[in-house]
Structures are given as structure tokens and as C-alpha cells.
Amino acid sequence: MKNYNLSHLEELESESIYVIREVAAQFERPVLLFSGGKDSIVCYHLARKAFYPSSVPFPLMHVDTGHNFDELYQFRDQLMKDTNGRLIIASVQNSIDKGKVVEEKGINASRNKLQTTTLLDAIEENKFDCAMGGARRDEEKARAKERFFSHRDDFGQWDPKNQRPELWNIFNGKKHFGEHFRVFPISNWTEMDVWQYIKKENIAIPTLYLSHNRDCFERDGVIMAKTDFVQTK
Amino acid sequence: MQVRFRTIGDATCTGAVLSSAKNIDEIIQEVSATRITERGGRSDDKRSEAAMEDRKKEGYF
Amino acid sequence: MEDNYLTMDLLRFTTAGSVDDGKSTLIGRLLYDSKSIFEDQMEAIEKASKQKGEENVNLALLTDGLRAEREQGITIDVAYRYFATPKRKFIIADTPGHIEYTRNMVTGASTANLAIILVDARNGIVEQTRRHSFIASLLGIDHIVYCVNKMDLVNYSQQTFSSIKEELKTFSSKLRTKDISFIPISALKGDNVVNRGKNMEWYEGSTLLHTLENIHIASDRNLIDCRFPVQYVIRPQNDKFHDYRGYAGRIEGGVFKKGDQVMVLPSGFSSKIKSIDTFNGEIEEAYSPMSVALTLEDDIDISRGDMIVRKNNSPSPEQNIDVMLCWLSTTPLQPGGKYAIKHTSKDARCMIKNILYKVDINTLHRIEEDKKIEANDIARVSLRITQPLFIDSYSSNKATGSIIIIDEATNNTVGAGMII
Structure with missing residues (x-):
């Protein structure tokens, strides 16, 4: 008898494509958040699969701190060129210049947290009603509590104690004006699934993920790259 | 140093790992053997136990 | 490795x-x-x-x-x-x-x-x-x-x-x-x-x-009864795929093969599967729970919420359904109340026509005297829906046998129903 089984990667892929298509069907102005990291690369790959032979019916958006590695920018731009992707760049530097956020000071200064303001402003300015992202539940314990379709109020806030129940694969994307959704198509993937999928599908990734020689220093047990944006002491 | 990044974010909060993995197969081997989580090298999560939850509530990714 | x-x-x-x-x-x-x-x-x-x-x-x-x-x-x-x-x-x-x-x-x-x-x-x-x-x-x-x-x-x-x-x-x-x-x-x-x-x-x-x-x-999985709720219509509108219309969705039951005679609900029109398309190329057959795109031989008006099935094996179109309903909200169920309802890729509205009984979830006994449905209660409820849904019983197909109920004021998901 013929084997009608799917492997775990095929099942995960099908689930993610289903979620991405739901987004395209339920929202008027969705966007795919794209950082150039492996998870968002996989999400973009899934989106291209979901609508083939059509092009992806939504733009991508990079919330850019300006403090990324050069390789990442090159990779991002090449990928957009090769796939005809529509990329919007939301710049944290602009938010700083406009006085919306203030740069952190000191040795641990990072623009990571400032991204929230830039992201929320960009969602509002572009009138996006849904932002998809490559967050996975296995990454972090608060993310383990996320729904696939995660509601955000008109301030962009998440209320983890009052989330909508999510049953079967029926996703409720109904919202009031000004609210939006975050949707996580690869919620159920693990780091290993992502790598196995990259291998199976032969997906290009930035060389930063591969072993290379780099000028680094150690801080609090973490190996940091020496860049213009990091104070070494 | 011979390093690679397990997770890529802003250069100010993403740590590298010592690694000699030069291709996907070697990355898969490395990931299956590691005893440290992927975000273990991210200083943004180390600020407090609820760092991610707090950021997410405000509207972070 | x-x-x-x-x-x-x-x-x-x-x-x-x-x-x-x-x-x-x-x-x-x-x-x-x-x-x-x-x-x-x-x-x-x-x-x-x-x-x-x-x-x-x-x-x-x-x-x-x-x-x-x-x-x-x-x-x-x-x-x-x-x-x-x-x-x-x-x-x-x-x-x-x-x-x-x-x-x-x-x-x-x-x-x-x-x-x-x-x-x-x-x-x-x-x-x-x-x-x-x-x-x-x-x-x-x-x-x-x-x-x-x-x-x-x-x-x-x-x-x-x-x-x-x-x-x-x-x-x-x-x-x-x-x-x-x-x-x-x-x-x-x-x-x-x-x-x-x-x-x-x-x-x-x-x-x-x-x-x-x-x-x-x-x-x-149910590999017998073919069910394909249409999620999204793919129309590339470029030169290469000018007249392409692909019906995107996930197969929720059965095996679909190229060349199969199919029927489209609710129109009832028949056609044949011309191709089963994926990004990696055309495939000969597809089964649940694969996400694919189907193209048909004939030009039929099909949109999200429609369902492609096999002739002689179709779900029944029903406007009145009975469900075992699990109530999820702290606001009690309103008898006679109107709610939004979602079933596969279809959106509609419904009215709570009748609460038949509540289930004591410790003894499985029916409670017929107290019909107030509050959070965490499970009850058998009759619904009247604004348009026919193509349903199966939950026991034969979870995807085409389940619904959720949404409060139209808050947009919250307030009920989960299994079709009897």
C-alpha cells in the first residue's frame, strides 16, 4: 500500500504555508518582518512557496538598527534582487533623529530595545494590520506562550494573560480599527527544524552563520564581535 | 577567533560561538550536540528573567 | 549524520x-x-x-x-x-x-x-x-x-x-x-x-x-472523504501565467489526484483536476494535511470559503447544526444571541437557537434543568447559521466538523464547537 505520511518537516511546512495564506486572506495590509536572520529567511521562503506561481502578495520590512553586520546588508539586498522582493526599511536611526527614542548609554548600550518604537511607528505609518515574524516558541519561555495569531491593542501591546484561545487551525484575525496582529507562521519549529529545512530546501543563508575568523572579545561570558558600534571597555 | 553566529541580530547584543562548522551539515551536527540554548548568547535576554516578556508586552517582535 | x-x-x-x-x-x-x-x-x-x-x-x-x-x-x-x-x-x-x-x-x-x-x-x-x-x-x-x-x-x-x-x-x-x-x-x-x-x-x-x-x-487521518476548503485564489497576472487560477488550500481529508472528477460547493459545478501545483513543481496526487494549489479544467467562479470535493462524496450543506460547545468566555452564553462563526475558511453569523442540555464533565450526566452556560461549561447547543456550511460530523473529520464562535462586540473567541 502506498504510504500517505508526511515527514515532520513536510507537516511543519504545510502548517506554516496554511498560516501565511490565512494572513493574506484575512488581512488587508500584511507585512513580513525580515531581519536577514535564518528564521525570517525561512519565513520568506515559505511565503514564496505559499503563493507560487504568483509573487508574494505583501512587502517585507526590515527594522534596521543600523548596527548590523555588513554581510547581513549585502545578503538582504541580494536576496531581494534575486527574488523581486519588495523591501521597506524602518530605520531606528530615523527614530533617534526625530527624537522619538533616546540612544542608550554606557558599555552595554544597544539599540535592540529601541526597535519597538520604530516597529510600532512603521506599522502605523504604513497602515499595516498584520505583521508576520519568524519568532519560534522554542526560543524563549515567553514566546512559548504565543499564539499563531497574536492580538495587539491600539498601543501595540500584548496582553499575555488575556489571549484569545486558539483551537484547531481556525484562526480569528478579527480586530477593531487601530489594532493589529502579529502572526508567527513558524511557531512550532525548533532551531533544529529550521536547519534541517534549510538543508532540505537548499536555502541560501548569510555567511555569518558559518565558521569564520573574526576579531572578538569576551564580555560576561559572551563572545562579542569587535565593531564600530560596541565599546570594548 | 574561529567563530560563527547561531542567531543574528543587532551586533550590539548578539554573541558569537566558537565553532568550526563550515557547512550546513556541520551546523546540524553542532546544534544537535550543543548543551546551550540558541539565545544563550544574546545579552538582550539576559537583562532579567522576564526581559523578553516585558519587551513583548510593549510591542517588540 | x-x-x-x-x-x-x-x-x-x-x-x-x-x-x-x-x-x-x-x-x-x-x-x-x-x-x-x-x-x-x-x-x-x-x-x-x-x-x-x-x-x-x-x-x-x-x-x-x-x-x-x-x-x-x-x-x-x-x-x-x-x-x-x-x-x-x-x-x-x-x-x-x-x-x-x-x-x-x-x-x-x-x-x-x-x-x-x-x-x-x-x-x-x-x-x-x-x-x-x-x-x-x-x-x-x-x-x-x-x-x-x-x-x-x-x-x-x-x-x-x-x-x-x-x-x-x-x-x-x-x-x-x-x-x-x-x-x-x-x-x-x-x-x-x-x-x-x-x-x-x-x-x-x-x-x-x-x-x-x-x-x-x-x-x-481521514484519507477517504476528500475535502479541500479553498483558502485563497492565486492569480499571478503576469505574462507567463496570464490565465492561471490556482485554488490554494490545505487538504483536510482524502487523496486528490490529477484527473479526478470534482465538484465545487456551493455552486455544485463539476470539473476535473487539471494540475496539483507546488513551488517545487507539479505533483500527481496530494493528501491531507498537505498545502497545495489546485487548478481545474473548467473556468468556474470559485472563491475563499468554497469547498472542492469528490462527486458522490460531499459534506452536507446545513444551516441548522447541533454542536457540543465548550464555552471559553467569562461572559455567559446568551440564549438567542447572535455571534460570528468560523468554519474552515468560511465566515458567517449564527444565532443560538436552543440550549439542549449541559454536560456534567465529571459524571458525563446531562443537566437539563440549569441551562446557564458559563466559562468552562460544555453543552449541546443548536445553532441557526446565516448561510449553509458544508459540514461533516466532528467524529468523521475534525477540520470540517469544528467551528469557533466569536463575540462580535469584542472580537474574542468565546466558543469552540464540535459538530454532532
């Missing part, structure tokens, strides 16, 4: 137990012994346990992802955990066991292939055992594994296990779930979870992990 990752499959399970049954310990044990807990995670929870003055490492801290949960020491919401062995990848929906959180168990159970129900060896079957079993059965879970836990506290007594097992067998014979297994374990000491241990040599069955790895789930 060989390429066995290409043939691994996926098992989703949910865990249920009373507050002190050791559920977190069991999950911790499964993850720990299968090397899915990382050193930095372990260090973090060791540190947190110490800070709280707890003697042992509290593995519940692993799954309690929210600040409020850690502060109050309770699990509020479903959390998802992942681990894998060379055979299978597992997704655990870890659901809280308190009575007020029935909705969470229903949520976790809705996507599960299997339910683990924990029973304390010292107490045997308690109210919550019945409730969890009933919910698992109601949600159509095909496999239940009863883990009789804390065997270390009853001197690993074979007799204790046997009598609990007999009691569970009698009780569970009333359930719809037919594949039921019983395993004596000690989550704390690890006996029969991942490793056998030496304390229960009288037990000849499989360990829990071995059971999870080998339980046969392939035949749980």
Missing part, C-alpha cells in the same frame, strides 16, 4: 493532570532524559528555585513562561514544548489542570494526536481524571496514555497499579477513544519514563517514551 530527518514524523500530545500529580516533573523528566533541556536553562531555573528557597529544582519554572505564573506558582496558559528523538519530533501542549482552565485543555487537545493523563498512584481516579478523560475523548483524541505516577510512594506495588488500571479500564470503556494504554511511572525517579529502571520488573509493557515513539498515528 544520516538523512533520517527526512523520514521522521510528528506527534502532538497534550498533558493533563491535577495540580499535584507531578505533570511538570514528568515533562521536565521527558525533556531532561531526552537531553532537551539545555545547561543554561537548567542553571537559570536552579538559580530561581534557590532564590525562592525551594529545596529541589522546580522544573515547573521551565514551562511557566509568564511572570505572573512564576509569581503565583500556577500555570495560567497553554505552553508549548518541543523535543525530538531520532524517530519522531514531539510537540507538547502543556495545559493547566485546574477546573477553571478547562478551556486551556480544550485548546491544547484540539490539535493533539494523543493525551497523557496523570493519575496519582496514592489516590487513583479522582474527579479531574474523569474530566480530563472526557475532554480528551470529546475532542476526538485517538490515543490516551494513563500514567500512574508516584509509584515510588506506593512501594512500586504491582497490586496498586493493577487495581487502578482495572478501575480506569471500566471507566474509560465509556469513552470514544479506543486506544488506551496504562503505564506505571515515577516521574521524580524516572522509572518507566525514558528509562526502565529496576524498581518495577513486574511491568512488561513499554516505557512512556517508547510508547510515544511507536504509537501508530498514520491511520488517524
